[in-house]
Amino acid sequence: MxxxxxxxxxxxxxxxxxxxxxxxxxxxxxxxxxxxxxxxxxxxxxxxxxxxxxxxxxxxxxxxxxxxGDLEDKPMADRGLRGLAEEPDAAAMLAGYVRFALDFHERVGPLVSLARQAQGTEPDLKDFVRTIDGERRTGAGFFVRACASKGFVSIDPDRAADEVWLLTSFALLGDARSRGWSDDEIVDWIVASLRAEAFA
Incomplete structure (x- = not known):
């Protein structure tokens, strides 16, 4: 019963x-x-x-x-990020992370946009948006630490995590898609940008 x-x-x-x-x-x-x-x-x-x-x-x-995709309380790191640590080089790890971010945007980008638009009149949504941004930064930090453990990070890891976080933001990915960029083009551009700035 x-x-x-x-x-x-x-x-x-x-x-x-x-x-x-x-x-x-x-x-x-x-x-x-x-x-x-x-x-x-x-x-x-x-x-x-x-x-x-x-x-x-x-x-x-x-x-x-x-x-x-369900009601389970399961960390997002367990839903696709941990496998990136098995990639052989920085480019492959970065490409995998950007594709993860693109999937993230595909799933919930419109909902996050609604929350951002409504947060001015809904204090709870302001906290919610802040939490989402914080969770994305935590995920970027987790990813960068995995890269650093393999010797792939060439600058301060906190700065590298900030750059990953910024270059995989909902706004940036949404703008790139709105300009007609394919996911492959977005991945290539972000990976090239991050390798030039922060990754070996």
Whole structure:
């Protein structure tokens, strides 16, 4: 019985997340209401508030599940980054990381853009955006340390992590794609830039 209740709760949560994702992307964060989310998910508004607490919290959950693909609390480093340490040289490690960042942008870039636009009126979203930026910087630091352990970093690792973080930002990747650059072109340019500045 407990398992069935847990399964039902998870299905409800995913239904709300799917409904909210569609509404946020179709009509925008500000125009979407909890009532609309509840109606689309086939649940009551009370259920949404009980499970999530606020519209900002719903957006955060949409982000988490869209990024990870599930509800598991699993570090992103375990979802694709650790394998980069097996690459034979700096260029291959950098290319793998940039492709990881491009996938990251593909999955959640539009949601992060919505959060940035709404953070002026939603203090919780301001903290959320700050957290996302911090998590990206932590990921860049993890990656650079892996590179440094193989002798691939030619400058101060903190500075190298900053450069990786900046050159794989949502804004930069989004702008490059909006100019019609292919992912291969973006990867080649960022790898060349980072190798010229910070990597052996």
């Amino acid at each position: 407990v398992v069935k209740r847990a399964d039902s709760a998870r299905r409800t949560e995913l239904a709300v997340i799917d409904a909210a994702r569609a509404l946020f992307l179709d009509t925008g964060y500000g125009s979407t209401t909890i009532k609309q989310i509840a109606q689309r998910a086939g649940v009551s508004q009370e259920t949404v508030y009980k499970r999530f607490g606020s519209k900002a919290a719903v957006l955060k959950c949409v982000y988490d599940v869209t990024l990870a």
